[in-house]
Amino acid sequence: MNNFSRLFWGEWQNLFTNKTIRNIIFIVPLLYLTLFGFLYGEKKVMHIPTVMVDADQTELSRELYRAFEADQTFAISAIVGTEEEAMKQIDQGEANVALIIPADLEKNVKAGREAEVLTVIDGSNMMISNTAVRAANTVVKSVSAGATLKKLEAHGGWGEEGKNLYTGIDYRYRVLYNPTFSYMSFMVFGLAGTVLQQVLFLGIAISVTQQKEAGTWRNTMENYSFWAITASKLLPYFLAGTLNMFLGFTLLLKVFGIPYYGSTVHLMLVASAFNLAVLSIGYAISFFSKDQLQATQIAMLIAVPSFMLSGFTWPFISMPAGVEAIGKSLPLTYFLHGVREILTKGHGLAQVSSDMLVLCLMAVLGLFAAYLTYLGQTRKKTSPARESAAV
Template identity: 30%
Template sequence: MLKQCLAIMRREVFYLWRDKGLRHILLFGSLVGLLLFYAIYSAQVLKDIPTAVVDLDNSGASRELVDKIGKAEYLKLVASVASYDDLQELIKQGKAVVGVVIPENFARDVALGRQTRVLAVIDGSNMIYATNASAALLTVTRTISAQAGVSALVARGVQLQQAKEAYQAIDFSEEPWFNPALNYAYFLVFALALNIWQQCCTLAACLNVIGERGMKSWLQIKASGISKFRFFASKSIAQVFIFMAIVLPLYILAFGVFKLPLNCSWPSFLLFTLAFAIAIHSIGTLASSFARNAVDAARFGMIIALPSFVLSGYTWPLEAMPYYLQRIARILPQTWFFQGLNYFAFKNAGWNLMSHYILAMLAVAAVCYGAAAIFIARS
């Protein structure tokens, strides 16, 4: 029986390798994706965010403020315009992402210790730019506001040191954990590459059953006396083995060459990946078992695989989604994999949490394989 299973597995590897198009997709799809995404996000954080200023006061104090904005770490002063309308046009044309409007009488109000309102405009049409610009502006405004407050107290006769202490009575320190540099590349690049890998694997798994039914050799296999269960189980083992083999170069490139974070042990992470490979293979096998042809099977698989990354909660929290979408997301193995990926790669959350995610994916696999077995038995 073992020899028979090994023969079926060798046959499956041969057929997958012989399909040139599928072979290239499996071998190079996720690797090309990793290289592409790493190149795109290699800057790690957004710098030199285009900023324009409208100075309606034209005083020494306002010019000093403009100078401080121009020297801010993540902002780049690209224009100084005369009116609010001119600023609006710059942002419409995409020439500026951030706009700062300094009001009239700015210097007078600061000198008298009055509250003055400086308008900060952010182009919200690009959320990535908007989020980073907002954080950069917040840092600048905190510093400038504190300096203005200290100057106002000094003008009223308060000693400089006392004025500084008044604004530093509560010192809030910010300390990001697990991704200290807030590196966007660490957070997104690896997940996007693995998303391509899971889609390619799902596509291959969708041929597991229907790919045999469409071949003339299927009648010979049925006549040979090999049980359907043993035949397709052997094929499945071979395919899962291939899925794991093609993800290993991706892992070596990501963790060894690009030095992306991996804080859990290699065996644990590979076991976690194996559970996911089995789960997505089970989905493809189920789609393949009731599809009318290979094209239909691929469609069913892609309908699940393509939106699953968005539904996984990796780029947008599950808790912020409508309740019915949360319920749907939790039955998809992609949700458990991409949620767990963040925990294990960054945090090394421990075996107790990892086992929960692994068991959830294996439960999905058991249900899908069981349903596929019923469809296969009736064929």
């Protein structure tokens, strides 16, 4: 066997005998692909929360209601009396689409005058806005075509005379928050949050394990309290993560000129809560990992699919319940929702208070898990010493 064959065969055997490498190569891809298969199982965005304003109250407006209800793209969640009420629901995130049916719609249709139906769409998620625009246009045109045929049949006119009897219903739409359908305004914020999360995750995840590998971790636990170790570990990464957030979003908003409408101070407050959550979870991972490689694996297992599961691109309304639950257990989900609410919609802290609360809770749970692991490791290291002292 020549040198190349020996090297190749050795590495081939190592690929299957080394548990860590085997899991990375064969298990992790299958896990991700299975998860993404379930994630996009609906195949398209469906059941978009829709609020309706029916100022016409006629058979034609009820037919439009039935048509939107029958189309699986929409789910009419409320019927309100005014356009202002509908806009409030969209602004608060209770609905993504508002169907506005004006007064005298049926009267104008029968008289052959101009008649139109308006949909107002939340454009902060382009998957929702693109789907809603196309689907609403199809629904309105279908109802319009059906009404046209009924009118023509009633008058018996199919030539030029028939064309003048009915003009149809014009479809109009207005997109809020991202009216130009800009992918830069839509995608870059999410990708920025994902990158900054991964950097922070990897940095803190190896903070304890590198000491374990160097053989200094036991001495650190014997000479310092948990909270002293925690503060010394987390504070440098928190400051570095906050600086990265500030520089990253300054670059996006000021240098690349991405439009934004909310307060950058509010953004940094949400970012601080997010950094604490990520650091606490990564710190806990570092505590119960035996070495840097294992800590990196676990951190990446969480960080890599976070963006796909965050609801930022593919909405939660089109996810299976189990996948949605996973997405809502990740800190990136709440940070990106906060970014969207503040920068894209121009909202204040009141609209992101629940996101900050969940992130702070995640930080507490992460520190608690690290503390329990610390206690377990401390007992393991002190028990042999006690036994030898007793002897």
